[in-house]
Amino acid sequence: MTTETESSGQEEIDIYLLPTHAWTFWNEGIHEILTADKIHIESWKNLPDIPFCRFRTRYENRQAFAFLIQAKRIDFTAITTQLILEYFSTLANDGKCNYRIDRIILIGFCGTLKGDEFKIGDVGIASQIDCYMEKAKLSDNPKSETQKTGNDQRVEFSGEVYRPTLEFVRLAQNMMYLDPKGFEDFRQNCLRVRRDQNFDSNILEFMRQDTIGIHTPHLASATLLSTTATAVGWVKARDRKLLMLDMESGGMMAAIWMHNQRRSTNQIKTIVIRAAADFCDETREKIQPIRKHSQKCAFQNACYFMAWMLKFKSESLANLSKPEKVEVGILVPLEEEFGYFSEQLPVSLNPHYDSNEDRFLYSFELGKKQCACQFIGDMGLVQTALATNTFLNTCPNLQLLILIGVGGSLSEDIKVCDVAVAKTVDPYLEDTSITNIGESPLRLYTADEDLIKIIQSVFEEKRNEIQVNFRNIYNIIKKIPDEIKDSVLDHDDIVTLHCVAFASSDAVAAGKSWHPVLAARGNSVVEMKSAGMHVAVETRNSLKSDKIRTLFFRGISDNASCDKGALDAVEPIGILRKVAMRNTASIVIHLLESDEL
Numbered sequence: 001m002t003t004e005t006e007s008s009g010q011e012e013i014d015i016y017l018l019p020t021h022a023w024t025f026w027n028e029g030i031h032e033i034l035t036a037d038k039i040h041i042e043s044w045k046n047l048p049d050i051p052f053c054r055f056r057t058r059y060e061n062r063q064a065f066a067f068l069i070q071a072k073r074i075d076f077t078a079i080t081t082q083l084i085l086e087y088f089s090t091l092a093n094d095g096k097c098n099y100r101i102d103r104i105i106l107i108g109f110c111g112t113l114k115g116d117e118f119k120i121g122d123v124g125i126a127s128q129i130d131c132y133m134e135k136a137k138l139s140d141n142p143k144s145e146t147q148k149t150g151n152d153q154r155v156e157f158s159g160e161v162y163r164p165t166l167e168f169v170r171l172a173q174n175m176m177y178l179d180p181k182g183f184e185d186f187r188q189n190c191l192r193v194r195r196d197q198n199f200d201s202n203i204l205e206f207m208r209q210d211t212i213g214i215h216t217p218h219l220a221s222a223t224l225l226s227t228t229a230t231a232v233g234w235v236k237a238r239d240r241k242l243l244m245l246d247m248e249s250g251g252m253m254a255a256i257w258m259h260n261q262r263r264s265t266n267q268i269k270t271i272v273i274r275a276a277a278d279f280c281d282e283t284r285e286k287i288q289p290i291r292k293h294s295q296k297c298a299f300q301n302a303c304y305f306m307a308w309m310l311k312f313k314s315e316s317l318a319n320l321s322k323p324e325k326v327e328v329g330i331l332v333p334l335e336e337e338f339g340y341f342s343e344q345l346p347v348s349l350n351p352h353y354d355s356n357e358d359r360f361l362y363s364f365e366l367g368k369k370q371c372a373c374q375f376i377g378d379m380g381l382v383q384t385a386l387a388t389n390t391f392l393n394t395c396p397n398l399q400l401l402i403l404i405g406v407g408g409s410l411s412e413d414i415k416v417c418d419v420a421v422a423k424t425v426d427p428y429l430e431d432t433s434i435t436n437i438g439e440s441p442l443r444l445y446t447a448d449e450d451l452i453k454i455i456q457s458v459f460e461e462k463r464n465e466i467q468v469n470f471r472n473i474y475n476i477i478k479k480i481p482d483e484i485k486d487s488v489l490d491h492d493d494i495v496t497l498h499c500v501a502f503a504s505s506d507a508v509a510a511g512k513s514w515h516p517v518l519a520a521r522g523n524s525v526v527e528m529k530s531a532g533m534h535v536a537v538e539t540r541n542s543l544k545s546d547k548i549r550t551l552f553f554r555g556i557s558d559n560a561s562c563d564k565g566a567l568d569a570v571e572p573i574g575i576l577r578k579v580a581m582r583n584t585a586s587i588v589i590h591l592l593e594s595d596e597l
Helices: 004-008 020-027 074-088 143-149 166-178 180-197 229-238 249-261 284-315 335-344 381-394 449-461 463-474 482-487 512-520 530-541 564-568 575-593
Strands: 011-019 052-056 063-069 099-112 123-125 128-131 137-140 153-156 160-162 218-221 242-246 269-279 328-332 350-354 359-366 369-375 400-409 419-426 497-504 525-527 549-558
Touching: 011 020, 011 074, 020 063, 020 099, 020 284, 063 074, 074 099, 074 249, 099 249, 099 284, 123 166, 123 284, 128 249, 160 249, 166 180, 166 269, 166 284, 166 335, 166 350, 166 359, 180 284, 218 249, 229 242, 242 269, 249 269, 269 284, 328 335, 328 381, 335 369, 335 400, 335 575, 350 381, 359 381, 359 575, 381 400, 381 530, 400 530, 400 575, 419 449, 419 530, 419 575, 449 463, 449 497, 449 549, 449 575, 463 575, 482 564, 497 530, 525 549, 530 549, 549 564, 549 575
Parallel strands: 011 063, 011 099, 099 269, 128 218, 218 242, 328 369, 328 400, 400 549, 419 497, 497 525
Antiparallel strands: 052 063, 099 242, 123 269, 128 160, 137 153, 350 359, 359 369, 400 525, 419 549
16 A cells, blocks of 8 residues: 555655763664664754764664754754754755654653652653743742741743654553563563663662563653752642653654644654653752763663564554454553553453554453453543543444442541442532532433342352452551551451442542542542543443443542552552452452353
């Protein structure tokens, strides 16, 4: 099949933008991860101050150009990107443009805003770029706030937000499940690089022990360099999903956004990939003695991931197809939750790709049921509703759709690590005002009583196996702080299945002041996805006679209050989410294996 680019005679190319130190490492030999070519530094008379090199990519054999981007200036990055775009859009003497830029990739290293989650060496493929200082106002704190905090300065944020190309964010989220062997090669390459740097134990404590984390977080980009906990607090207060910080990506994204706005076709795709090399607060002083080594290690990790992703895309993606038949679907909001679910499955996952929906899913057979699962990769009612609809497009003959994940408890009777299944779902913020919680315009979700009875029956039948599974994973918990012991299951406690009402909205109610409001509406669990799935399925069911049945499961990972900080601090970090999700997965798997469903 002839592509539009081929028929026009244009050569499709990629552009790589490398900040200063990444450019140095690139030319010291790291380029060999992405190309077999020898590198020669050149310059154009049009861009005399911007050195570049040209090469053919190792896996796609595509011509690419790598440019040096002077670090620490998003405005400089913006104008440099614009000049590059203008150069490659210039018509030749024959009136044609010889090149068409397909992708622009900014690759390098960055600072981590949350070192216990986005660890040194971890790779981040940004899903959102927040130019948080654009149009901000630096002002004085009110006297009352100054007296309270001891800080007389204040930042009033405005900002501009850009989204890199979703295609590559989704691919990055799924890579370790699509290509387990490729992930192992990637992991080994990164660990070898780490060993070569001979980091001491004081530095290794900031890294993952035997793997590399892969994230698709939000990235904060500004010319301002954050070096204090106070500054990090300002940034994180703006968006709790911000994990990465740099000083270039926002400029690139702004220039490409403006360029794409003038074109209805052949829009340039964008990828921002950076690995954590440093901290953004006072902890960075501990990295100072080996900063150059951590930067080089991080940049190599980013390049290894980019090479792995491009190799899979060029060699394997086309071999994936939609599943032929799916009777039971399982949606999981986040990759972390999906990982815990897939660990529990007694069978292997078969990867699939629906090119029409640009979504990955994984099929398996359990209890003679043809099943498929997918993780959404995001939170909130809107994203869940859209993901549900695309899943139903891919699997039109679905009979049952199950949503599983973690949630918060509103009741003292429902402990952390228990499991809840929804009898009703209350979208309590729909059609509301600030002072009143209103009624949803849609019919509220009410569970099929027969399904609830089946779940309860399976749970009672498999209670011992579920309990053994719980205790096996619970053994690795180091200590539960005294102040939260009453709200968390102990090792010897019995996992309980609660059939209760869920409160579901765009925002998760994570404060005790909300508990009486939601409890007054009869709710016992709070989360932020189920109502979105219900909207999508209910809309479909209104148009068809063979209704799709639905179930909503939640492993209780917290008590929906300010104690969440203490719960999240239980070591190993994140273990309570893992226990809650594995308990939920265990029940759902037994349900699928049973003859009753």
